[in-house]
Amino acid sequence: MTDKVLMDRVDRFINILNQARDLGLTVADADAGQLTLCLPYSEKIIGNPETxxxxxxxxxxxxxxxSGSVMICALDEFELCPTLDLRVDYMRPAEPGKPVYARAEIRKMTRNIVFTRCEAFQDDGEIVATCVGTFMRIGKDATPKAYRDMIMGVDQ
Amino acid sequence: MTTADILRETQQTGDFTRLLESIPYAGYIGLQCDRFGDDLIFRLPRKDSNLGNPMLPAIHGGVIGGFMEVSAAIYLMMSQDTFRMPKIVDFSLDYLRAGLDRETYAECHLTRQGNRVANVMISAWQKSRNEPIATARAHFLLEK
Known part of the structure:
Protein backbone atom coordinates (compact mmCIF):
# COMPACT_ATOMS: atom_id res chain seq x y z
CA MET A 1 0.00 0.00 0.00
CA THR A 2 1.19 3.48 -0.79
CA ASP A 3 0.61 6.41 1.52
CA LYS A 4 0.53 9.64 -0.50
CA VAL A 5 0.85 11.89 2.58
CA LEU A 6 4.04 10.11 3.66
CA MET A 7 5.40 10.15 0.11
CA ASP A 8 4.92 13.93 -0.04
CA ARG A 9 6.63 14.44 3.33
CA VAL A 10 9.67 12.39 2.28
CA ASP A 11 9.69 14.13 -1.12
CA ARG A 12 9.90 17.54 0.58
CA PHE A 13 12.62 16.29 2.92
CA ILE A 14 14.94 14.81 0.28
CA ASN A 15 14.46 17.78 -2.04
CA ILE A 16 16.17 20.11 0.41
CA LEU A 17 19.23 17.82 0.57
CA ASN A 18 21.55 19.20 -2.14
CA GLN A 19 23.26 15.87 -2.75
CA ALA A 20 19.98 13.94 -2.97
CA ARG A 21 18.65 16.49 -5.47
CA ASP A 22 21.88 16.42 -7.45
CA LEU A 23 21.75 12.61 -7.71
CA GLY A 24 18.10 12.84 -8.79
CA LEU A 25 16.73 10.72 -5.92
CA THR A 26 12.95 10.28 -6.03
CA VAL A 27 10.39 8.65 -3.75
CA ALA A 28 9.17 5.38 -5.27
CA ASP A 29 6.98 4.21 -2.40
CA ALA A 30 6.19 5.02 1.21
CA ASP A 31 4.06 3.31 3.82
CA ALA A 32 3.95 3.08 7.63
CA GLY A 33 7.49 2.26 8.76
CA GLN A 34 8.92 1.65 5.29
CA LEU A 35 10.23 3.66 2.40
CA THR A 36 11.60 3.08 -1.12
CA LEU A 37 13.75 5.64 -2.95
CA CYS A 38 15.07 5.49 -6.51
CA LEU A 39 18.55 6.45 -7.77
CA PRO A 40 18.54 7.00 -11.56
CA TYR A 41 21.56 5.87 -13.58
CA SER A 42 23.90 8.67 -14.62
CA GLU A 43 27.42 8.81 -16.05
CA LYS A 44 28.74 11.18 -13.39
CA ILE A 45 28.48 8.51 -10.67
CA ILE A 46 30.31 5.77 -12.60
CA GLY A 47 33.09 4.11 -10.63
CA ASN A 48 34.61 2.03 -13.41
CA PRO A 49 34.37 3.53 -16.94
CA GLU A 50 35.37 0.21 -18.53
CA THR A 51 32.18 -1.43 -17.28
CA SER A 67 17.42 4.74 5.98
CA GLY A 68 17.71 8.31 7.33
CA SER A 69 14.29 9.29 5.93
CA VAL A 70 12.28 6.20 6.87
CA MET A 71 11.52 7.67 10.34
CA ILE A 72 9.35 10.25 8.56
CA CYS A 73 7.11 7.26 7.79
CA ALA A 74 6.87 6.31 11.47
CA LEU A 75 6.80 9.53 13.50
CA ASP A 76 3.78 11.77 13.95
CA GLU A 77 6.02 14.80 13.93
CA PHE A 78 9.16 15.30 11.89
CA GLU A 79 12.49 15.11 13.69
CA LEU A 80 15.92 15.11 12.14
CA CYS A 81 17.85 11.91 13.02
CA PRO A 82 21.61 12.05 12.39
CA THR A 83 23.33 8.81 11.33
CA LEU A 84 25.35 7.06 14.04
CA ASP A 85 26.64 4.26 11.89
CA LEU A 86 26.09 2.32 8.70
CA ARG A 87 27.24 -1.14 7.70
CA VAL A 88 27.02 -1.75 3.96
CA ASP A 89 27.48 -5.13 2.22
CA TYR A 90 28.03 -4.99 -1.52
CA MET A 91 26.55 -8.19 -2.96
CA ARG A 92 27.08 -7.55 -6.66
CA PRO A 93 27.72 -4.65 -9.08
CA ALA A 94 24.63 -2.70 -10.14
CA GLU A 95 23.78 -3.31 -13.78
CA PRO A 96 24.69 -0.19 -15.82
CA GLY A 97 21.98 1.91 -17.45
CA LYS A 98 19.30 0.97 -14.93
CA PRO A 99 18.06 2.71 -11.79
CA VAL A 100 18.82 1.33 -8.34
CA TYR A 101 16.09 1.24 -5.68
CA ALA A 102 16.58 1.15 -1.91
CA ARG A 103 13.87 -0.08 0.46
CA ALA A 104 14.37 0.73 4.14
CA GLU A 105 12.37 -0.36 7.15
CA ILE A 106 12.47 0.40 10.83
CA ARG A 107 13.37 -2.62 12.93
CA LYS A 108 13.07 -0.87 16.26
CA MET A 109 12.60 2.64 17.52
CA THR A 110 13.47 3.59 21.08
CA ARG A 111 13.38 6.97 22.82
CA ASN A 112 16.94 7.65 21.69
CA ILE A 113 17.80 5.37 18.79
CA VAL A 114 16.27 4.20 15.50
CA PHE A 115 17.47 0.84 14.13
CA THR A 116 17.03 0.40 10.37
CA ARG A 117 17.57 -2.17 7.65
CA CYS A 118 17.79 -1.44 3.96
CA GLU A 119 18.14 -3.35 0.69
CA ALA A 120 19.27 -1.95 -2.65
CA PHE A 121 17.97 -3.76 -5.72
CA GLN A 122 17.25 -3.34 -9.43
CA ASP A 123 14.22 -4.06 -11.59
CA ASP A 124 14.98 -7.79 -11.77
CA GLY A 125 14.65 -7.89 -7.97
CA GLU A 126 18.25 -9.07 -7.41
CA ILE A 127 19.86 -7.55 -4.32
CA VAL A 128 22.78 -5.22 -5.11
CA ALA A 129 23.63 -4.24 -1.53
CA THR A 130 22.24 -4.32 1.99
CA CYS A 131 22.70 -1.86 4.83
CA VAL A 132 22.11 -1.88 8.57
CA GLY A 133 22.01 1.52 10.24
CA THR A 134 21.48 3.24 13.55
CA PHE A 135 20.26 6.80 13.90
CA MET A 136 20.14 9.16 16.87
CA ARG A 137 16.88 10.78 17.93
CA ILE A 138 17.79 14.30 18.94
CA GLY A 139 14.12 15.16 19.47
CA LYS A 140 11.75 17.36 17.57
CA ASP A 141 12.69 20.42 19.62
CA ALA A 142 16.20 20.29 18.14
CA THR A 143 14.63 20.85 14.70
CA PRO A 144 13.34 24.40 13.99
CA LYS A 145 9.54 24.61 13.83
CA ALA A 146 9.46 26.29 10.40
CA TYR A 147 11.52 23.44 8.97
CA ARG A 148 9.29 20.82 10.65
CA ASP A 149 6.16 22.51 9.32
CA MET A 150 7.65 22.64 5.82
CA ILE A 151 8.32 18.87 5.84
CA MET A 152 4.91 18.08 7.34
CA GLY A 153 3.24 20.30 4.74
CA VAL A 154 1.67 22.69 7.23
CA ASP A 155 0.73 26.02 5.65
CA GLN A 156 2.73 28.90 7.14
CA MET B 1 45.74 3.85 -21.52
CA THR B 2 44.64 0.96 -19.36
CA THR B 3 43.96 1.37 -15.65
CA ALA B 4 47.19 -0.55 -14.97
CA ASP B 5 49.17 1.97 -17.08
CA ILE B 6 47.54 4.92 -15.33
CA LEU B 7 48.33 3.42 -11.95
CA ARG B 8 51.98 2.77 -12.88
CA GLU B 9 52.32 6.36 -14.05
CA THR B 10 50.71 7.66 -10.85
CA GLN B 11 53.03 5.54 -8.70
CA GLN B 12 56.06 6.94 -10.55
CA THR B 13 55.08 10.61 -10.76
CA GLY B 14 52.90 11.09 -7.67
CA ASP B 15 50.51 13.05 -9.90
CA PHE B 16 46.98 11.77 -9.34
CA THR B 17 45.28 13.83 -12.07
CA ARG B 18 44.94 11.03 -14.60
CA LEU B 19 43.99 8.38 -12.04
CA LEU B 20 41.26 10.60 -10.59
CA GLU B 21 39.99 11.46 -14.07
CA SER B 22 39.56 7.73 -14.70
CA ILE B 23 37.00 7.51 -11.85
CA PRO B 24 34.00 9.72 -12.74
CA TYR B 25 32.48 9.45 -9.23
CA ALA B 26 35.72 10.83 -7.69
CA GLY B 27 35.45 13.88 -9.96
CA TYR B 28 31.74 14.20 -9.21
CA ILE B 29 32.31 14.70 -5.47
CA GLY B 30 35.56 16.61 -6.17
CA LEU B 31 38.06 14.24 -4.51
CA GLN B 32 41.75 15.23 -4.59
CA CYS B 33 44.85 13.32 -3.48
CA ASP B 34 48.34 14.46 -2.45
CA ARG B 35 51.39 12.33 -1.76
CA PHE B 36 53.86 13.21 0.99
CA GLY B 37 56.74 10.73 0.81
CA ASP B 38 54.92 7.40 0.97
CA ASP B 39 51.87 8.88 2.69
CA LEU B 40 48.67 9.74 0.89
CA ILE B 41 46.29 12.43 2.10
CA PHE B 42 42.89 12.57 0.42
CA ARG B 43 41.00 15.86 0.26
CA LEU B 44 37.38 16.73 -0.39
CA PRO B 45 37.14 20.50 -1.03
CA ARG B 46 33.86 22.12 0.00
CA LYS B 47 31.16 21.87 -2.64
CA ASP B 48 27.50 22.95 -2.56
CA SER B 49 26.18 19.82 -4.25
CA ASN B 50 27.81 17.61 -1.57
CA LEU B 51 25.65 19.07 1.20
CA GLY B 52 22.84 17.23 2.95
CA ASN B 53 21.28 18.83 6.01
CA PRO B 54 20.80 22.47 4.99
CA MET B 55 20.28 23.71 8.56
CA LEU B 56 23.85 23.33 9.79
CA PRO B 57 24.81 23.16 6.84
CA ALA B 58 26.55 19.77 6.75
CA ILE B 59 28.00 17.45 4.13
CA HIS B 60 25.67 14.56 3.25
CA GLY B 61 26.72 11.49 5.26
CA GLY B 62 26.61 9.39 2.11
CA VAL B 63 29.14 11.68 0.43
CA ILE B 64 31.47 11.34 3.42
CA GLY B 65 31.10 7.56 3.05
CA GLY B 66 31.70 7.70 -0.72
CA PHE B 67 34.76 9.90 -0.19
CA MET B 68 36.20 7.39 2.29
CA GLU B 69 35.40 4.44 -0.01
CA VAL B 70 37.16 5.96 -3.03
CA SER B 71 40.10 6.99 -0.82
CA ALA B 72 40.48 3.43 0.50
CA ALA B 73 40.36 1.92 -3.01
CA ILE B 74 42.99 4.33 -4.39
CA TYR B 75 45.19 3.84 -1.33
CA LEU B 76 44.97 0.08 -1.75
CA MET B 77 45.77 0.20 -5.49
CA MET B 78 48.79 2.38 -4.77
CA SER B 79 50.05 -0.02 -2.10
CA GLN B 80 50.19 -3.03 -4.45
CA ASP B 81 53.38 -4.04 -6.26
CA THR B 82 51.48 -5.31 -9.26
CA PHE B 83 48.20 -3.94 -10.56
CA ARG B 84 45.17 -5.45 -8.88
CA MET B 85 41.71 -3.96 -9.07
CA PRO B 86 40.12 -3.71 -5.59
CA LYS B 87 36.44 -4.61 -5.39
CA ILE B 88 34.70 -3.45 -2.26
CA VAL B 89 32.99 -6.24 -0.28
CA ASP B 90 31.74 -4.39 2.77
CA PHE B 91 32.04 -1.06 4.48
CA SER B 92 31.38 -0.12 8.10
CA LEU B 93 31.14 3.55 8.90
CA ASP B 94 30.87 5.41 12.21
CA TYR B 95 29.81 9.04 12.15
CA LEU B 96 31.44 10.85 15.05
CA ARG B 97 30.80 14.54 14.34
CA ALA B 98 28.83 16.55 11.81
CA GLY B 99 30.83 17.12 8.62
CA LEU B 100 30.58 20.89 8.29
CA ASP B 101 30.56 22.79 5.02
CA ARG B 102 34.35 22.95 4.69
CA GLU B 103 37.28 20.95 3.32
CA THR B 104 37.52 17.36 4.59
CA TYR B 105 40.60 15.12 4.77
CA ALA B 106 41.10 11.37 4.93
CA GLU B 107 43.97 8.96 5.49
CA CYS B 108 44.02 5.17 5.28
CA HIS B 109 45.87 2.28 6.89
CA LEU B 110 46.23 -1.22 5.55
CA THR B 111 45.34 -3.30 8.60
CA ARG B 112 45.76 -6.68 6.94
CA GLN B 113 46.66 -7.79 3.45
CA GLY B 114 45.83 -11.41 2.66
CA ASN B 115 46.16 -13.23 -0.65
CA ARG B 116 42.77 -12.16 -1.89
CA VAL B 117 41.26 -9.88 0.74
CA ALA B 118 42.52 -6.66 2.28
CA ASN B 119 41.23 -4.83 5.36
CA VAL B 120 41.61 -1.04 5.27
CA MET B 121 40.89 1.50 8.02
CA ILE B 122 39.95 5.03 7.05
CA SER B 123 39.80 8.16 9.18
CA ALA B 124 38.26 11.46 8.06
CA TRP B 125 38.66 14.85 9.74
CA GLN B 126 38.21 18.56 9.15
CA LYS B 127 39.56 20.83 11.89
CA SER B 128 42.12 18.49 13.42
CA ARG B 129 43.30 14.95 12.80
CA ASN B 130 42.65 14.35 16.51
CA GLU B 131 38.97 15.13 16.06
CA PRO B 132 37.80 12.73 13.34
CA ILE B 133 34.34 13.34 11.86
CA ALA B 134 34.09 9.69 10.78
CA THR B 135 36.03 6.43 10.95
CA ALA B 136 35.45 3.41 8.73
CA ARG B 137 36.82 0.05 7.81
CA ALA B 138 36.40 -1.77 4.55
CA HIS B 139 37.12 -5.19 3.09
CA PHE B 140 38.27 -5.37 -0.51
CA LEU B 141 38.65 -8.33 -2.81
CA LEU B 142 41.79 -7.99 -4.94
CA GLU B 143 41.63 -9.34 -8.46
CA LYS B 144 44.53 -9.79 -10.83
Missing amino acids: GVIHGGAITTLMDTT
Whole structure:
Protein backbone atom coordinates (compact mmCIF):
# COMPACT_ATOMS: atom_id res chain seq x y z
CA MET A 1 0.00 0.00 0.00
CA THR A 2 1.19 3.48 -0.79
CA ASP A 3 0.61 6.41 1.52
CA LYS A 4 0.53 9.64 -0.50
CA VAL A 5 0.85 11.89 2.58
CA LEU A 6 4.04 10.11 3.66
CA MET A 7 5.40 10.15 0.11
CA ASP A 8 4.92 13.93 -0.04
CA ARG A 9 6.63 14.44 3.33
CA VAL A 10 9.67 12.39 2.28
CA ASP A 11 9.69 14.13 -1.12
CA ARG A 12 9.90 17.54 0.58
CA PHE A 13 12.62 16.29 2.92
CA ILE A 14 14.94 14.81 0.28
CA ASN A 15 14.46 17.78 -2.04
CA ILE A 16 16.17 20.11 0.41
CA LEU A 17 19.23 17.82 0.57
CA ASN A 18 21.55 19.20 -2.14
CA GLN A 19 23.26 15.87 -2.75
CA ALA A 20 19.98 13.94 -2.97
CA ARG A 21 18.65 16.49 -5.47
CA ASP A 22 21.88 16.42 -7.45
CA LEU A 23 21.75 12.61 -7.71
CA GLY A 24 18.10 12.84 -8.79
CA LEU A 25 16.73 10.72 -5.92
CA THR A 26 12.95 10.28 -6.03
CA VAL A 27 10.39 8.65 -3.75
CA ALA A 28 9.17 5.38 -5.27
CA ASP A 29 6.98 4.21 -2.40
CA ALA A 30 6.19 5.02 1.21
CA ASP A 31 4.06 3.31 3.82
CA ALA A 32 3.95 3.08 7.63
CA GLY A 33 7.49 2.26 8.76
CA GLN A 34 8.92 1.65 5.29
CA LEU A 35 10.23 3.66 2.40
CA THR A 36 11.60 3.08 -1.12
CA LEU A 37 13.75 5.64 -2.95
CA CYS A 38 15.07 5.49 -6.51
CA LEU A 39 18.55 6.45 -7.77
CA PRO A 40 18.54 7.00 -11.56
CA TYR A 41 21.56 5.87 -13.58
CA SER A 42 23.90 8.67 -14.62
CA GLU A 43 27.42 8.81 -16.05
CA LYS A 44 28.74 11.18 -13.39
CA ILE A 45 28.48 8.51 -10.67
CA ILE A 46 30.31 5.77 -12.60
CA GLY A 47 33.09 4.11 -10.63
CA ASN A 48 34.61 2.03 -13.41
CA PRO A 49 34.37 3.53 -16.94
CA GLU A 50 35.37 0.21 -18.53
CA THR A 51 32.18 -1.43 -17.28
CA GLY A 52 29.96 1.62 -16.66
CA VAL A 53 29.12 0.28 -13.20
CA ILE A 54 28.20 3.04 -10.72
CA HIS A 55 30.38 3.61 -7.68
CA GLY A 56 29.53 2.09 -4.31
CA GLY A 57 29.64 5.60 -2.83
CA ALA A 58 26.48 6.57 -4.73
CA ILE A 59 24.76 3.44 -3.40
CA THR A 60 25.93 4.30 0.12
CA THR A 61 24.36 7.75 -0.30
CA LEU A 62 21.14 6.19 -1.62
CA MET A 63 20.91 3.80 1.34
CA ASP A 64 21.93 6.43 3.92
CA THR A 65 19.25 8.78 2.58
CA THR A 66 16.58 6.07 2.50
CA SER A 67 17.42 4.74 5.98
CA GLY A 68 17.71 8.31 7.33
CA SER A 69 14.29 9.29 5.93
CA VAL A 70 12.28 6.20 6.87
CA MET A 71 11.52 7.67 10.34
CA ILE A 72 9.35 10.25 8.56
CA CYS A 73 7.11 7.26 7.79
CA ALA A 74 6.87 6.31 11.47
CA LEU A 75 6.80 9.53 13.50
CA ASP A 76 3.78 11.77 13.95
CA GLU A 77 6.02 14.80 13.93
CA PHE A 78 9.16 15.30 11.89
CA GLU A 79 12.49 15.11 13.69
CA LEU A 80 15.92 15.11 12.14
CA CYS A 81 17.85 11.91 13.02
CA PRO A 82 21.61 12.05 12.39
CA THR A 83 23.33 8.81 11.33
CA LEU A 84 25.35 7.06 14.04
CA ASP A 85 26.64 4.26 11.89
CA LEU A 86 26.09 2.32 8.70
CA ARG A 87 27.24 -1.14 7.70
CA VAL A 88 27.02 -1.75 3.96
CA ASP A 89 27.48 -5.13 2.22
CA TYR A 90 28.03 -4.99 -1.52
CA MET A 91 26.55 -8.19 -2.96
CA ARG A 92 27.08 -7.55 -6.66
CA PRO A 93 27.72 -4.65 -9.08
CA ALA A 94 24.63 -2.70 -10.14
CA GLU A 95 23.78 -3.31 -13.78
CA PRO A 96 24.69 -0.19 -15.82
CA GLY A 97 21.98 1.91 -17.45
CA LYS A 98 19.30 0.97 -14.93
CA PRO A 99 18.06 2.71 -11.79
CA VAL A 100 18.82 1.33 -8.34
CA TYR A 101 16.09 1.24 -5.68
CA ALA A 102 16.58 1.15 -1.91
CA ARG A 103 13.87 -0.08 0.46
CA ALA A 104 14.37 0.73 4.14
CA GLU A 105 12.37 -0.36 7.15
CA ILE A 106 12.47 0.40 10.83
CA ARG A 107 13.37 -2.62 12.93
CA LYS A 108 13.07 -0.87 16.26
CA MET A 109 12.60 2.64 17.52
CA THR A 110 13.47 3.59 21.08
CA ARG A 111 13.38 6.97 22.82
CA ASN A 112 16.94 7.65 21.69
CA ILE A 113 17.80 5.37 18.79
CA VAL A 114 16.27 4.20 15.50
CA PHE A 115 17.47 0.84 14.13
CA THR A 116 17.03 0.40 10.37
CA ARG A 117 17.57 -2.17 7.65
CA CYS A 118 17.79 -1.44 3.96
CA GLU A 119 18.14 -3.35 0.69
CA ALA A 120 19.27 -1.95 -2.65
CA PHE A 121 17.97 -3.76 -5.72
CA GLN A 122 17.25 -3.34 -9.43
CA ASP A 123 14.22 -4.06 -11.59
CA ASP A 124 14.98 -7.79 -11.77
CA GLY A 125 14.65 -7.89 -7.97
CA GLU A 126 18.25 -9.07 -7.41
CA ILE A 127 19.86 -7.55 -4.32
CA VAL A 128 22.78 -5.22 -5.11
CA ALA A 129 23.63 -4.24 -1.53
CA THR A 130 22.24 -4.32 1.99
CA CYS A 131 22.70 -1.86 4.83
CA VAL A 132 22.11 -1.88 8.57
CA GLY A 133 22.01 1.52 10.24
CA THR A 134 21.48 3.24 13.55
CA PHE A 135 20.26 6.80 13.90
CA MET A 136 20.14 9.16 16.87
CA ARG A 137 16.88 10.78 17.93
CA ILE A 138 17.79 14.30 18.94
CA GLY A 139 14.12 15.16 19.47
CA LYS A 140 11.75 17.36 17.57
CA ASP A 141 12.69 20.42 19.62
CA ALA A 142 16.20 20.29 18.14
CA THR A 143 14.63 20.85 14.70
CA PRO A 144 13.34 24.40 13.99
CA LYS A 145 9.54 24.61 13.83
CA ALA A 146 9.46 26.29 10.40
CA TYR A 147 11.52 23.44 8.97
CA ARG A 148 9.29 20.82 10.65
CA ASP A 149 6.16 22.51 9.32
CA MET A 150 7.65 22.64 5.82
CA ILE A 151 8.32 18.87 5.84
CA MET A 152 4.91 18.08 7.34
CA GLY A 153 3.24 20.30 4.74
CA VAL A 154 1.67 22.69 7.23
CA ASP A 155 0.73 26.02 5.65
CA GLN A 156 2.73 28.90 7.14
CA MET B 1 45.74 3.85 -21.52
CA THR B 2 44.64 0.96 -19.36
CA THR B 3 43.96 1.37 -15.65
CA ALA B 4 47.19 -0.55 -14.97
CA ASP B 5 49.17 1.97 -17.08
CA ILE B 6 47.54 4.92 -15.33
CA LEU B 7 48.33 3.42 -11.95
CA ARG B 8 51.98 2.77 -12.88
CA GLU B 9 52.32 6.36 -14.05
CA THR B 10 50.71 7.66 -10.85
CA GLN B 11 53.03 5.54 -8.70
CA GLN B 12 56.06 6.94 -10.55
CA THR B 13 55.08 10.61 -10.76
CA GLY B 14 52.90 11.09 -7.67
CA ASP B 15 50.51 13.05 -9.90
CA PHE B 16 46.98 11.77 -9.34
CA THR B 17 45.28 13.83 -12.07
CA ARG B 18 44.94 11.03 -14.60
CA LEU B 19 43.99 8.38 -12.04
CA LEU B 20 41.26 10.60 -10.59
CA GLU B 21 39.99 11.46 -14.07
CA SER B 22 39.56 7.73 -14.70
CA ILE B 23 37.00 7.51 -11.85
CA PRO B 24 34.00 9.72 -12.74
CA TYR B 25 32.48 9.45 -9.23
CA ALA B 26 35.72 10.83 -7.69
CA GLY B 27 35.45 13.88 -9.96
CA TYR B 28 31.74 14.20 -9.21
CA ILE B 29 32.31 14.70 -5.47
CA GLY B 30 35.56 16.61 -6.17
CA LEU B 31 38.06 14.24 -4.51
CA GLN B 32 41.75 15.23 -4.59
CA CYS B 33 44.85 13.32 -3.48
CA ASP B 34 48.34 14.46 -2.45
CA ARG B 35 51.39 12.33 -1.76
CA PHE B 36 53.86 13.21 0.99
CA GLY B 37 56.74 10.73 0.81
CA ASP B 38 54.92 7.40 0.97
CA ASP B 39 51.87 8.88 2.69
CA LEU B 40 48.67 9.74 0.89
CA ILE B 41 46.29 12.43 2.10
CA PHE B 42 42.89 12.57 0.42
CA ARG B 43 41.00 15.86 0.26
CA LEU B 44 37.38 16.73 -0.39
CA PRO B 45 37.14 20.50 -1.03
CA ARG B 46 33.86 22.12 0.00
CA LYS B 47 31.16 21.87 -2.64
CA ASP B 48 27.50 22.95 -2.56
CA SER B 49 26.18 19.82 -4.25
CA ASN B 50 27.81 17.61 -1.57
CA LEU B 51 25.65 19.07 1.20
CA GLY B 52 22.84 17.23 2.95
CA ASN B 53 21.28 18.83 6.01
CA PRO B 54 20.80 22.47 4.99
CA MET B 55 20.28 23.71 8.56
CA LEU B 56 23.85 23.33 9.79
CA PRO B 57 24.81 23.16 6.84
CA ALA B 58 26.55 19.77 6.75
CA ILE B 59 28.00 17.45 4.13
CA HIS B 60 25.67 14.56 3.25
CA GLY B 61 26.72 11.49 5.26
CA GLY B 62 26.61 9.39 2.11
CA VAL B 63 29.14 11.68 0.43
CA ILE B 64 31.47 11.34 3.42
CA GLY B 65 31.10 7.56 3.05
CA GLY B 66 31.70 7.70 -0.72
CA PHE B 67 34.76 9.90 -0.19
CA MET B 68 36.20 7.39 2.29
CA GLU B 69 35.40 4.44 -0.01
CA VAL B 70 37.16 5.96 -3.03
CA SER B 71 40.10 6.99 -0.82
CA ALA B 72 40.48 3.43 0.50
CA ALA B 73 40.36 1.92 -3.01
CA ILE B 74 42.99 4.33 -4.39
CA TYR B 75 45.19 3.84 -1.33
CA LEU B 76 44.97 0.08 -1.75
CA MET B 77 45.77 0.20 -5.49
CA MET B 78 48.79 2.38 -4.77
CA SER B 79 50.05 -0.02 -2.10
CA GLN B 80 50.19 -3.03 -4.45
CA ASP B 81 53.38 -4.04 -6.26
CA THR B 82 51.48 -5.31 -9.26
CA PHE B 83 48.20 -3.94 -10.56
CA ARG B 84 45.17 -5.45 -8.88
CA MET B 85 41.71 -3.96 -9.07
CA PRO B 86 40.12 -3.71 -5.59
CA LYS B 87 36.44 -4.61 -5.39
CA ILE B 88 34.70 -3.45 -2.26
CA VAL B 89 32.99 -6.24 -0.28
CA ASP B 90 31.74 -4.39 2.77
CA PHE B 91 32.04 -1.06 4.48
CA SER B 92 31.38 -0.12 8.10
CA LEU B 93 31.14 3.55 8.90
CA ASP B 94 30.87 5.41 12.21
CA TYR B 95 29.81 9.04 12.15
CA LEU B 96 31.44 10.85 15.05
CA ARG B 97 30.80 14.54 14.34
CA ALA B 98 28.83 16.55 11.81
CA GLY B 99 30.83 17.12 8.62
CA LEU B 100 30.58 20.89 8.29
CA ASP B 101 30.56 22.79 5.02
CA ARG B 102 34.35 22.95 4.69
CA GLU B 103 37.28 20.95 3.32
CA THR B 104 37.52 17.36 4.59
CA TYR B 105 40.60 15.12 4.77
CA ALA B 106 41.10 11.37 4.93
CA GLU B 107 43.97 8.96 5.49
CA CYS B 108 44.02 5.17 5.28
CA HIS B 109 45.87 2.28 6.89
CA LEU B 110 46.23 -1.22 5.55
CA THR B 111 45.34 -3.30 8.60
CA ARG B 112 45.76 -6.68 6.94
CA GLN B 113 46.66 -7.79 3.45
CA GLY B 114 45.83 -11.41 2.66
CA ASN B 115 46.16 -13.23 -0.65
CA ARG B 116 42.77 -12.16 -1.89
CA VAL B 117 41.26 -9.88 0.74
CA ALA B 118 42.52 -6.66 2.28
CA ASN B 119 41.23 -4.83 5.36
CA VAL B 120 41.61 -1.04 5.27
CA MET B 121 40.89 1.50 8.02
CA ILE B 122 39.95 5.03 7.05
CA SER B 123 39.80 8.16 9.18
CA ALA B 124 38.26 11.46 8.06
CA TRP B 125 38.66 14.85 9.74
CA GLN B 126 38.21 18.56 9.15
CA LYS B 127 39.56 20.83 11.89
CA SER B 128 42.12 18.49 13.42
CA ARG B 129 43.30 14.95 12.80
CA ASN B 130 42.65 14.35 16.51
CA GLU B 131 38.97 15.13 16.06
CA PRO B 132 37.80 12.73 13.34
CA ILE B 133 34.34 13.34 11.86
CA ALA B 134 34.09 9.69 10.78
CA THR B 135 36.03 6.43 10.95
CA ALA B 136 35.45 3.41 8.73
CA ARG B 137 36.82 0.05 7.81
CA ALA B 138 36.40 -1.77 4.55
CA HIS B 139 37.12 -5.19 3.09
CA PHE B 140 38.27 -5.37 -0.51
CA LEU B 141 38.65 -8.33 -2.81
CA LEU B 142 41.79 -7.99 -4.94
CA GLU B 143 41.63 -9.34 -8.46
CA LYS B 144 44.53 -9.79 -10.83
